[in-house]
Ligand code: ATP
């Protein structure tokens with residue numbers, strides 16, 4: 001069954017001019033873009049988005065980084081979208097990411113790792129709704 005995941009092209013990848021190349025990989029892997037916008041998170045909004053990590057030692061760094069520059073947010077549709085997208089992006093730490101994955105190609109470190117991908121159908125819905133109204137999801 002076709003389902004949806006949520007992604008962000010993070011400030012590092014945006015700043016390096018890799019947005020187009022990453023979107024091209026996403027399309028080539030069979031994902032349909034059903035919502036997309038370029039925006040910039042405030043510290044407050046970045047903190048809210050990653051609230052699940054509030055107790056982790058890297059939370060402050062993560063909020064600083066995610067609010068440091070523009071991002072592209074998108075909702076993607078495909079069979080098995082959540083799991084297949086996590087495979088396409090690769091491990092959180094690019095040093096451990098498989099060859100040919102987005103993080104292997106474009107991420108510099110575990111903190112500045114180019115893209116976000118939802119980890120469950122439930123979170124994909126919550127995260128997509130965080131950025132896009134019903135009228136903006138096609
Ligand atoms: P994302 O949720 O962004 O797709 P992920 O699911 O692979 O990444 P999480 O465990 O959810 O990884 O961590 C969220 C984000 O927090 C990571 O993508 C990374 O930017 C940052 N992060 C995770 N672990 C560390 C760490 N040890 N040091 C610094 N930053 C980290």
Ligand code: MG
Pocket residue numbers: 117118119
């Ligand atoms: Mg995660």
